[in-house]
Amino acid sequence: MRKPIIAGNWKMNMTPSETVKLIRELKPLVEGTNTEVVVCPMAVSLFAAKEALAGSNIRLGAQNVYFEDAGAYTGEWNCDSLLELGVEYVIIGHSERRQYFNESDETVNKKVHKALQKGLKPIVCVGEQLEQKQKGVTAEVVRMQTKLALEGVRASDIESIVIAYEPVWAIGTGMTATSAEANMTIREIRQAVRERYADAADVVRIQYGGSMNAKNAAELMAMSDIDGGLIGGASLKAEDFSKVVNY
Ligand code: PGA
Secondary structure, X not given: OOOOEEEEEOOOOOOHHHHHHHHHHHHHHHOOOOOEEEEEOOHHHHHHHHXXXXXXXXXXXXXXXXXXXXXXXXXXXXXXXXXHOOOOEEEEOOHHHHHHOOOOHHHHHHXXXXXXXXXXXXXXXXXXXXXXXXXXXXXXXXXXXXXXXXXXXXXXXXXXXXXXXXXXXXXXXXXXXXXXXXXXXHHHHHHHHHHHHHHHHHOOEEEEEOOOOOOOHHHHHOOOOOOEEEEOHHHOOHHHHHHHHOO
């Protein structure tokens, strides 16, 4: 019912020419898949990525966007520019942005609204930190982040949203949540969506992210509520990423 979606978050890796090379390698490896495939290069590589992706089934995503239309916001970029570059998805509220760039639940919510208004599909990231996990408040944290990120979003827009559950302690560490653990927390997230949007919660795709790779993808994807993955490290090599896509 929910089409699987695997997205590569290339973070601050891959210059424009490296981006083109990786996309050229990836294209033939994923062309037959039934999974929706997204790559999210650095903003400065998006133009090159758009050209390299021409005629392929791979969708383009960005890693961030600002919530104003235009103006005196040095260093930021707007939704219109992403749309012109062929971008369809935008990652919002990644834990690295929350941690290093002061992204808050409030700015996440503003970005979600702007993206939806402009016709970009948000990939909204939520996830608990190690300390929160140890204190047993994972469910509370992800439920709160989810509700605050979606605050004021219309029910009709809910199906355009993808949520990525990324336990912060699992990102780039080689530690993954067990598939059962990840599924349980993702069910909490879906339940939080259901409390606001009733049955629309059934169409929202929720990804797992955090050291997901070619080895553990099949097991994670087999879980009832895991609809995809947001892949960091393992998305930087065409072969590895294609194995996740073709799990
Ligand atoms: P990772 O990153 O796969 O390298 O853990 C995932 C992410 O941060 O999106």
